[in-house]
Amino acid sequence: MANATTDAASDTSTLAIPVHVSYIQKLGESQDDLMYHLTSHLRLNAVYWGLTALCVMKHKEALEREQLIEFVMSCWDEKAGAFGAHPRHDAHILPTLSGIQILVMLDALDRLDAERVISFIFSLQSPTGSFSGDRFGETDTRFCYCAVSALSLLGVLDRLDKDRVVGYIRRCKNFDGGYGSDVGGESHASQVFTCVGALAILDRLDEVDSETLAWWLSERQLPNGGLNGRPEKLEDVCYSFWVLSSLSILRKMTWIDGSALERFILSAQDMEAGGIADRPGDMPDVWHTLFGVAGLSLLGYPGLEDLDPVYCMPTDVIERRGLRKAWLALPRREM
Amino acid sequence: MATETPPPPVLYADREEWRDITPLEQSDLENPLVPIFYPIEYKDAMDYFRGIVATKEHTDRVLELTEHIIRMNPAHYSVWQYRYSTLLALCSPEYLTKELDLMDELCLKFMKYYQVWSHRKLLLLLPESPSSTSGPNPLAHIIPTPSQELTYLSRVLATDAKNYHTWAYRQWVLTHYGDTHPGIWEYELIATDILIEDDVRNNSAWHHRFFICFASGAQNGVEERELAFVKSKISLSPNNLSAWNYLRGILDKLKIRYAELQTFVELYSGPRVGNRNEDEDEVEVYDLDNPRPSSNADLPCALAIEFLADIHEQEGDNEKAINVRALTSFDAFIPF
Numbered sequence: 001m002a003n004a005t006t007d008a009a010s011d012t013s014t015l016a017i018p019v020h021v022s023y024i025q026k027l028g029e030s031q032d033d034l035m036y037h038l039t040s041h042l043r044l045n046a047v048y049w050g051l052t053a054l055c056v057m058k059h060k061e062a063l064e065r066e067q068l069i070e071f072v073m074s075c076w077d078e079k080a081g082a083f084g085a086h087p088r089h090d091a092h093i094l095p096t097l098s099g100i101q102i103l104v105m106l107d108a109l110d111r112l113d114a115e116r117v118i119s120f121i122f123s124l125q126s127p128t129g130s131f132s133g134d135r136f137g138e139t140d141t142r143f144c145y146c147a148v149s150a151l152s153l154l155g156v157l158d159r160l161d162k163d164r165v166v167g168y169i170r171r172c173k174n175f176d177g178g179y180g181s182d183v184g185g186e187s188h189a190s191q192v193f194t195c196v197g198a199l200a201i202l203d204r205l206d207e208v209d210s211e212t213l214a215w216w217l218s219e220r221q222l223p224n225g226g227l228n229g230r231p232e233k234l235e236d237v238c239y240s241f242w243v244l245s246s247l248s249i250l251r252k253m254t255w256i257d258g259s260a261l262e263r264f265i266l267s268a269q270d271m272e273a274g275g276i277a278d279r280p281g282d283m284p285d286v287w288h289t290l291f292g293v294a295g296l297s298l299l300g301y302p303g304l305e306d307l308d309p310v311y312c313m314p315t316d317v318i319e320r321r322g323l324r325k326a327w328l329a330l331p332r333r334e335m
Numbered sequence: 336m337a338t339e340t341p342p343p344p345v346l347y348a349d350r351e352e353w354r355d356i357t358p359l360e361q362s363d364l365e366n367p368l369v370p371i372f373y374p375i376e377y378k379d380a381m382d383y384f385r386g387i388v389a390t391k392e393h394t395d396r397v398l399e400l401t402e403h404i405i406r407m408n409p410a411h412y413s414v415w416q417y418r419y420s421t422l423l424a425l426c427s428p429e430y431l432t433k434e435l436d437l438m439d440e441l442c443l444k445f446m447k448y449y450q451v452w453s454h455r456k457l458l459l460l461l462p463e464s465p466s467s468t469s470g471p472n473p474l475a476h477i478i479p480t481p482s483q484e485l486t487y488l489s490r491v492l493a494t495d496a497k498n499y500h501t502w503a504y505r506q507w508v509l510t511h512y513g514d515t516h517p518g519i520w521e522y523e524l525i526a527t528d529i530l531i532e533d534d535v536r537n538n539s540a541w542h543h544r545f546f547i548c549f550a551s552g553a554q555n556g557v558e559e560r561e562l563a564f565v566k567s568k569i570s571l572s573p574n575n576l577s578a579w580n581y582l583r584g585i586l587d588k589l590k591i592r593y594a595e596l597q598t599f600v601e602l603y604s605g606p607r608v609g610n611r612n613e614d615e616d617e618v619e620v621y622d623l624d625n626p627r628p629s630s631n632a633d634l635p636c637a638l639a640i641e642f643l644a645d646i647h648e649q650e651g652d653n654e655k656a657i658n659v660r661a662l663t664s665f666d667a668f669i670p671f
Contacts, residue, residue, distance in 0.1 A: 041411050088385065090413050136416055138453040175545050177586030181499070184506035184550065186542040188499060212583075219576060230537040231576045233497065 015296060016274070017303070020289060023058045023274025025113050027286060033127050037223040042245040043086045044075045048098035051105060051291040055314045056305050058295045069108050080135075088324060092134045093124060100153050105317055109133045114154050125284075129161075129168030130182070141172055142183045147193035152201050152323060166204050169195050177212030189242040190231040196246045200310045200325045202314075210250050217243050218229030218255040225260030226279065236278045237268050237288045240295030242326060245309035248298055251328040258299045258330060266290045300330035342416045346376070347383040352396065356384035359389055380404050381485035388417060402437070415454050424459075431477045432460060442501075443491055452504045459484070471532040480517050481512035489526055492493035496530060502539045506546060520553045535568055546659055549588050549617040558589055563623050566599060573603045573636040583642075593646045600646070603632075603639035606608075637663045 027050060029196045054062050075083045080091035082102050083099035096117060103109045119129065123149065124132045131143040144165060171183045172195060178187025179195035192213065199205050209296075220227040220243050226235025240261060247253045251283065267280045268288070275284025276292035297307040306315040309327050318324050349354045360382055380403055387397055401418040404411060422430055435458060442451045462475040479487065488505045492498065505523075513520060524547055530540035548557050565582045569575065586593055602625060628634055640663050647656040 039410075041408075041413070084413075088418060092412065125548075134412075134416070136419065136453065136457065138449065138456075140449075174542065175549070175588065176580045180542075181503050184509070184510055184546050186499065216580070231580075232536045251622045313420050 004232060012186055012269050012280075014265060014272060015057075015293070015301065015303075016269055016271050017057045017059070018267075019274035020276070021054060021062050021269065021274075021309070023270075023284065024286065025062050025110055028276075029150070030264055035097070040086045044072065044083060044095040044102075045098045046087060046286050047071060048101050049286045051306075052313060053290040053293050054287070055105060055230070056290075056297050058305050060305070065106055065318075068102060069106060069111060072102050073111060075099060080120055082120035083117075086308070088135065091120060093131065093143050093146045093150075094133060095122065096120065097150045098152050101311075101313055104153055104321070105313060109154075113277060118151065118154060118156055118159070121150055129166075130262065131166035132316055140184075141179060141191050141198075144169065145198045148198040148201050148257045153311070153321070155321070157201070161201050162204070166199070166202060168197060170184075170207055171258065173207075173209070176216050177209040178216050181310070186231060187216065189217070189227070189239050192217065193242040193246050196249050197310050200249050200327070201253065201323075202324075208250065210252070214247060214250050214252040214255050217247050217250075218252075219276065221256045221261065225257065225262075225264035227256070235264070236289040237265055237276055237295070238278065240265050241291035241298075241312070244295050244298045245312065248309040248329050249325070249327045251326070253298065253328065262296060262299050262301060265295055268292060298329045300332050301331045302335045304332070306332070346379040348379055353383060356383055356386040356390070356392075360383035377407055378406075380407070384414065384417075393421040395425075396448075397421045398430075406440070409441070409448045410450060412450055415450045419454060419457055428473055428477050429460065431461065431474055431486055431581075435478065439487065443494065446491055446495060446498050446501055449500060452500045456504065456507065456509045482507055482522065484508050485519060485522060485526070492530070496534060496537055497539045499539070502543060505543065509547070509551065509553075513551065517553070520547055520551070523547050531568065535572045536575050536577060538577040541581050545581060545584055549585070557587060561585055566624075566626050569603070570632070571629050573628055573632050573634070573639060576638060579638045579642060585643075585660070593642065593649050597643070597646055600639050600642050601638040603634060604643045605635050607634050633663075 003124070008033050012160065012257045019222075027046070039058060048065070050062070051063060051068065054060050054157050071079050074087045075085065075089070075092035075095060077084045077089070082091035082093075082096040085095040089095075089223065100112070100117070103112055121131075123244070124143065126139070130139045130141075131147045132139055133143045133319075141207070146262070148160070148165065149155070151160055168183075169179070172181075172185065172191075174185075174187045176187050178189075179191045180188060181191050185191065193276070196205070196208060196213075219231070220229070220239060222228060222235050224235060227239035228235050229239050229242070243256070244253065244261075247255060263282075265276070268277045269275075269292075270277060270281070270284045273284065276289045277284045278288050293304065294307050297304045298309060302316060306314070308315045308318040309329065310325050311318050315324065346481045347356075356543065358379075360636050380400060383659065384400060384404060398418065398421060401414050401421070404414045405418070408414075411659075422434060437457050437520065438458065442455055462472040462478060462667060468610070477562070485508060486507070491501050492505075495501070509523060511518065524544070527540045527544040527547065531544070532538050535538075544561075548554050548561055562585060565578055565585070568578045572578075582596070583593075585591075586596070607628065628636075640659060644659040645657045647659060649654070
């Protein structure tokens with residue numbers, strides 16, 4: 001994909017919004033059928049990634065609202081009272097959060113049987129304060145974040161025993177200030193986001209070793225400007241979000257070189273087919289497209305909508321629900 | 336994603352022994368937003384999967400079918416869940432033995448997928464489930480011992496020493512069995528020795544070592560040993576973030592002032608100290624407390640300079656800290 005020449009078509013110095021919008025719209029028509037159906041277990045999540053990316057690029061209207069809502073509701077698992085990733089898939093907390101996020105962004109939360117979803121979420125909590133993804137019990141701090149975020153978006157955070165959850169997150173904190181997937185797990189940028197994000201929602205950022213963690217996060221930046229997820233691993237565009245959002249929540253975004261990161265994200269664009277990849281030259285996908293534009297938004301890239309790093313949703317949506325926390329992004333630059 | 340697909344087999348639709356099942360197609364919902372395309376083999380298998388889910392079947396052929404789908408799509412969590420339910424229904428030592436053998440293969444092959452490790456964990460926990468019948472659980476002697484499990488994990492990590500899920504699973508094994516099998520901690524410590532020897536920058540191995548020595552409660556009074564260990568590794572390769580984080584971790588945990596290491600750090604924060612004169616007969620004694628940088632270490636070391644700045648900051652001298660930090664090639668602006 002990446003062309004060594006300096007053709008206009010491969011000039012990645014700016015964000016090619018029109019091709020990315022079109023890329024997201026065409027996702028459902030993908031001719032790459034094997035990959036498409038192999039990711040059915042992520043479908044509802046993918047719709048959330050696509051919609052959020054469109055919102056950030058100020059093209060929310062590019063996907064039809066009623067169709068989106070209809071798809072979300074088709075993923076409802078009537079037995080469990082929550083969402084699966086695809087029609088007829090079992091309910092799981094990951095697509096459940098995605099479903100709620102989409103309905104909130106489309107102002108259609110009334111379509112949801114909120115009490116059933118709330119019951120489902122609480123059914124996944126263990127006495128230790130951790131959350132499982134589904135009734136089979138896999139524990140991961142990702143699910144803790146999903147539960148806290150979902151309950152917060154549904155306006156029922158008060159029903160949660162916050163101290164218990166905070167206690168669990170505290171046990172997941174490592175000697176380097178970072179957080180892992182469970183107690184004893186190695187610090188990893190995506191798990192750092194889930195824990196810091198959950199603590200932000202719970203108003204318990206006092207639990208974080210801010211200086212130590214921010215330093216660990218800033219060390220994720222590599223000479224090529226990209227960010228990795230833990231020491232000695234490769235850079236990946238998705239860390240532009242996990243690391244940046246955490247730094248934004250800790251109000252220390254200036255601890256990394258924003259211009260270098262911006263250049264890196266932009267260089268991972270596919271200027272012809274649209275979309276952003278994990279790193280320059282690789283195939284794009286909707287996950288990296290979202291986290292690429294999300295990172296750019298937090299970096300103040302001109303022409304984008306503001307994004308709330310705690311919820312990874314547009315700030316106006318979050319502010320309207322009274323959920324905005326004291327995070328700090330870089331100021332939006334003029335065109 | 337799985338890169339291998341098996342050679343095109345006979346479709347379930349054409350197999351006599353599956354004739355009694357009504358295959359169910361993907362949801363009828365016509366939604367242009369997310370239309371479905373399937374290569375015929377996957378579609379066929381999934382149609383039959385939906386068919387047996389609808390009839391709630393839990394038999395041998397369901398194991399065959401779900402294994403087939405898993406090999407094409409290891410991330411499909413619903414299929415894993417149904418397979419587990421089927422194993423519960425069949426519930427016998429013979430099935431569990433076969434499943435454990437299969438998981439030895441699949442965890443190695445698909446280690447990047449959460450699902451293989453979740454499934455493996457569920458199998459290990461089977462003898463402990465409350466649904467066990469009266470008397471000693473016949474499944475208890477089938478599952479691997481913690482030692483066997485850790486040996487297997489070493490094998491997996493030999494192919495990818497940093498795989499996150501494997502390490503997370505390893506930490507779970509220690510957390511779950513460590514109290515009743517105290518011998519495994521020593522094995523694990525040696526395992527980290529070997530991995531760090533292999534690649535001194537393996538952050539996962541350093542993290543695991545900290546977990547064993549300081550976070551698990553399994554070892555006591557190992558500070559001296561570990562301080563000597565980390566310093567020796569820093570002397571070998573000073574530009575190693577994992578080692579400096581480990582050092583900081585020990586000091587923070589034991590509430591030791593960073594300044595106590597100033598002599599050691601200053602060996603690394605400036606240009607090489609004390610030129611080795613080849614004419615001299617002096618034999619350099621290895622100083623355990625302050626091991627010198629190895630001959631091919633790259634000095635000055637930015638991480639050592641950072642540490643020096645932290646020392647000054649901790650001692651309350653912010654101005655000195657800022658001056659020291661300016662010595663690094665840090666472009667980032669760090670406000671105080």
